[in-house]
Amino acid sequence: MTLPRSAFVESSSCRDALSRRRVLQAAALTPLLGQIGFGMAQPAAYPSHALKMVIPFPAGGATDYAGRAIGTALATTWKQPVVFENRVGAGSTIGTEAGAKSAPDGYTLVMGIPAGVTIAPHIYPKLGYDPIKDLVPVAGFATSxxxxxxxxxxxxxxxxxxxxxxxxxxxxxxxxxxxxxxxxxxxxxxxxxxxxxxxxxxxxxxxxxxxxxxxxxxxxxxxxxxxxxxxxxxxxxxxxxxxxxxxxxxxxxxxxxxxxxGYPGFAADQWYGLFVPAGTPDAAVRKVEADVQAATADPRLRGQMWQRGAEIQYLPAKALSEAVRTDSQRWAVIAKATGARAE
CATH class of the missing domain: 3.40.190.10 (Periplasmic binding protein-like II)
Structure with missing residues (x-):
């Protein structure tokens, strides 16, 4: 059967229109994907520019030291700077809240410690964030x-x-x-x-x-x-x-x-972990998680942390999430038993 010439013309026109629509859709999506460092045909490397790490204690303390140590190691891996932002006050809750409420674009890391993540919910009557809902655990890297x-x-x-x-x-x-x-x-x-x-x-x-x-x-x-x-x-x-x-x-x-x-069962350690704001792309979370694991295997970082009394202890995201849940339950009991409240 021979189709009339008009059928070929109409079919060709439809194909051209469909092709144009696909090109326009791809062009519209590419900038959005590029914001998190993952493009389509030629994905941009993540991270493609500087990151920010929110540290909820002043410079010179334990949290600041640990954050800068892991952040510097990651910056070397990424060949991108990590800018350290010390947001202090209210037992680390000011900085932790600031980090939790940052844009979830993969370019904000939050130094998580017990004070702001597992203790604060039990001693602050009004906390401006929910550590479980507003923060995503990425990786734990040390204890002391x-x-x-x-x-x-x-x-x-x-x-x-x-x-x-x-x-x-x-x-x-x-x-x-x-x-x-x-x-x-x-x-x-x-x-x-x-x-x-x-x-x-x-x-x-x-x-x-x-x-x-x-x-x-x-x-x-x-x-x-x-x-x-x-x-x-x-x-x-x-x-x-x-x-x-x-x-x-x-x-x-x-x-x-x-x-x-004579105080059996009494044990308290500071743990250090990296978190990101809820909604951060999963691909970015997985990338940081993997790079933290690689960094903690480096003998130089291990030696550097040991010199200051900390022990490298890598926890993947799932294990860190479970550790946070368990630690929070423990401090809830202690806060109730002692009557401790934020002053």
Whole structure:
């Protein structure tokens, strides 16, 4: 059967129109996909420009150090700068909220720590974000214990010395923390509750602000992240009485755990993880997750973190999510038992 010539003309015209529509649709979609670094025919590499990492504590403290260490390693891998933004205050919740509410375009990373992710929901009556709904876990990369430290000229030579004095003089000692609602604050309150002791809490905006006052004797003791306190311990400014980990740390050989003094089950560690705002493209999340894993396998980063008392511990997104859930449940119980509230 022979079709009339008009049929060929109409068929050709339809094909041309369909082709033009597809070209226009592809042209419209390409800029949107390019915003997250994933194009169509020729995908752009992700990340294709600078990223921002929100660090919810001041420069010079443990969280800042850990964030800059992993961020610098990732910047080297990506050949793109990572800009560190310290957003401080309210026990890390100001910075964590700022990160959670950033554009979910794959170019904002949030340093997550217990204070802003697993403790805050249980001690702040009105929190401006929901850590579970507003943040997506990407990867955990390190942990570190806390240390119980006193000035080097303190009369307390051992942890039992401190406990004995506090029992005999309730309320006379003051303890510093790196912020109301922080892990050191809740850990100290947990210990005081377990030991049936009373001390006055003196919160600061970060360890970098609290430690000079401790050294000067304006406060008498501090539960602090080892990463912040270690240089001052090794520099002869602070005396360490105990560590809060489940086991002693190789970085301070011979220093006993709090649990070993008759407080079984007492263990608190600072964990560090990277999060992104909810809605961030999954491909970007997977890319960062994989690159964090590669970075934590580098002996240079491991050595760098160990020097400051932290231990590299990689957790993929799924494991970090589960760890956050478990940690949040634990701090909910402790917050209720101690009555701790953000001041």
């Amino acid at each position: 214990p806390l240390v119980v430290v006193v000035p080097i000229d303190s009369p307390f030579k051992t942890f039992p010395d401190l406990i004995a004095f506090a029992k005999a003089h309730p309320g006379e000692l003051s303890y510093a923390s790196n912020g109301s609602g922080s892990l050191p604050h809740l850990t100290a309150e947990w210990f005081l509750s377990e030991a049936k002791l009373k001390m006055t809490h003196v919160p600061y905006r970060g360890s970098a602000q609290a430690l000079p006052d401790l050294i000067a004797g304006r406060t008498q003791v501090m539960f602090d992240i080892i990463v912040s306190a270690l240089p001052l311990i090794e520099g002869g400014k602070l005396r360490v009485l105990a560590v809060t980990g489940a086991k002693p740390t190789t970085r301070l050989p011979g220093v006993p755990t709090v649990a070993s003094f």
